Amino acid sequence: MSKFYQNMKKLFNFLKNKFLPFHVIIFFMFIYIPLLVVIFLSFNSNVINMMIWDGFTFDWYKSIFGFNTQLDEDAVYLESTDQLLNALKNSIIISTTTTIISTFIGTCLALAMVRYKFRFKAFYNALVYLPMIIPDIVLGISLLIYFVTVGVKLSIYSIIIGHCTFLCSYVFIVVSSRLAGMNDELEKASNDLGGNEIYTFRKITFPLIFPGIMGGALLSFIISMDDLVITYFIAGVDSTTLPVFIYGIMRRGIKPEINAIASLMIIFSLIVAALGIYYRSKKL
Amino acid sequence: MxxxxxxxxxxxxxxxxxxxxxxxxxxxxxxxxxxxxxxxxxxxxxxxxxxxxxxxxxxxxxxxxxxxxxxxxxxxxxxxxxxxxxxxxxxxxxxxxxxxxxxxxxxxxxxxxxxxxxxxxxxxxxxxxxxxxxxxxxxxxxxxxxxxxxxxxxxxxxxxxxxxxxxxxxxxxxxxxxxxxxxxxxxxxxxxxxxxxxxxxxxxxxxxxxxxxxxxxxxxxxxxxxxxxxxxxxxxxxxxxIGETNLINGLVEEENGLIKFKNENFEFHLTKDFQQYINKKVTFSIRPEQFFTNDVPKESNPYISNFNVEVIQRLFFGPNIKIVCKIKNQIFHCLLKISDQETIKLFEKNKKISIYFDVTKIKLFE
Structure with missing residues (x-):
């Protein structure tokens, strides 16, 4: 019996030592290989089938930035570059505006919720979390019904309003956790030393929660940038965003430049995410 | 001012x-x-x-x-x-x-x-x-x-x-x-x-x-x-x-013109200053360091009273020694000054000793 037990233990140790690093490698491969494939294919010069390697080229990147290339003209796919660039432009406008608005509202919300006492606080707190918990599809449909009922024309503005409804919650969560981790005696100390509320906020509270605000802003930028489900419902005719556009032309077959766009977005997202992590991890 | x-x-x-x-x-x-x-x-x-x-x-x-x-x-x-x-x-x-x-x-x-x-x-x-x-x-x-x-x-x-x-x-x-x-x-x-x-x-x-x-x-x-x-x-x-104190409940009584503090474990005489407490339930308080062991002849200071106690524990702190002792069920803490190794032996566990205190320095609370 004990021999069996010892053997089992040996086997377990063997697996632990040999297989665990392996497991980690497989885990990361599983996540990153699809992304690497996209980046790899963005350099493929095959104009007919983007899945078959036909040589190395930078042309797809050039064509995104508006240069005429031979490959671009040879491509058998539907011409979509203009629409694509328009969608990208819309996405950037929407994400930037949404980030500014929701960061402001979310931060104010967090300050109110964490620093002040009032009636029904727990109830309001739950209300703020709700947009994050509700399935995107439900939020999308209800926003659509609301906009149509109230008479808001579907456009970039309706998307901005729609995104803000749930991104405020994300900012709120990031900033409020930062605020809760901040000793409120610091604000009292500033008050005690002669600083009024505004001075205290400027010199103490804001600098200390700034990493949280930055983290929340970057998070909401990324979420707004790649939101598909909600945007799909509330996007108007001229206000297609990049994810909605890509989704729409998937079935029609798209020019291989989509790979180049995707690669650029991956790199952009990684930079933003890294910045976000850096700001959030900054110590109090 | x-x-x-x-x-x-x-x-x-x-x-x-x-x-x-x-x-x-x-x-x-x-x-x-x-x-x-x-x-x-x-x-x-x-x-x-x-x-x-x-x-x-x-x-x-x-x-x-x-x-x-x-x-x-x-x-x-x-x-x-x-x-x-x-x-x-x-x-x-x-x-x-x-x-x-x-x-x-x-x-x-x-x-x-x-x-x-x-x-x-x-x-x-x-x-x-x-x-x-x-x-x-x-x-x-x-x-x-x-x-x-x-x-x-x-x-x-x-x-x-x-x-x-x-x-x-x-x-x-x-x-x-x-x-x-x-x-x-x-x-x-x-x-x-x-x-x-x-x-x-x-x-x-x-x-x-x-x-x-x-x-x-x-x-x-x-x-x-x-x-x-x-x-x-x-x-x-x-x-x-504030500080450490022995707090002991009891009763103040008058007997043959003398005022006494009394509970089921012990009794001792009080001075006339404590007259106001006669026939009242009181708590008597004495600090551990107000006890001493030197034999003071009773005649030289009529206000010195003493307890005969049994040592339960002693804790050595260097300049002081703390003794936990009892009379029947009543436990006292005493803090005594000592200056040589020989004195410590007097307070072995289970030894019977006498501890003294000045009655004028104790406090009574109702």
Missing amino acids: PRTLISIDNACKTYDTPEGGKVNALKDINLNINYNEFVTLLGPSGCGKTTLLKTISGFESLDSGDIKIEGKSIINTPSYKRPVNTVFQNYALFPHMSVKKNITYGLDINKSLDKAEKDKKFNYVLNLINLEGFENRMPHQLSGGQQQRVALARAIINEPKILLLDEPLSALDKKLRSNMQIELKNIQNQSGISFIFVTHDQEEALSMSDRIIVMENGSVSQEGKPEEIYYQPKNKFTADF
């Missing part, structure tokens, strides 16, 4: 508990604190001492009553305009600012000072707290004691009329604490600021204060000089809370 700096009149404050009840944090407190005085608010946690401090600093409001500084009511003044500064329990140093920025925080708000004056004041307090050369460090690069001193400097650089200290030494280890006690006392003497010091450490209170205010359940139990509080406790609470 000391002049009154701050007077607290009939201060009351109640809190709502989470269970829906009410707690009287302050019950009709009346206090005067003088210029250049080191006053300690002493009491167990929950006695209202921190609440009182917060009402002075402006972080809590009073339900009723008034607080006056130099005769002017401050209860409607926001905390940032009060001539009061606080040293917080956990220092509350601003983590994103250097030592210098922290210390000059109060001066920077007040724009009327020019740079030379600011630097002069800064150098003065830096010298006072003995942290020259540390001005560019960040708070997290300082030790606990250094942080403590920066917090102190940050408060006194504003030259407040009153400095409030909320258990500022509780986070320090014992050795550092006793050094800081001496330093605090020195700084108070040099700066001439009135200190209101909150603590639950009675030794700290006894060693540093000009005056101690003992608080219990939101009211003042007793106030006075440290030695008065220690030797003349007015009630059971003070006697028990």
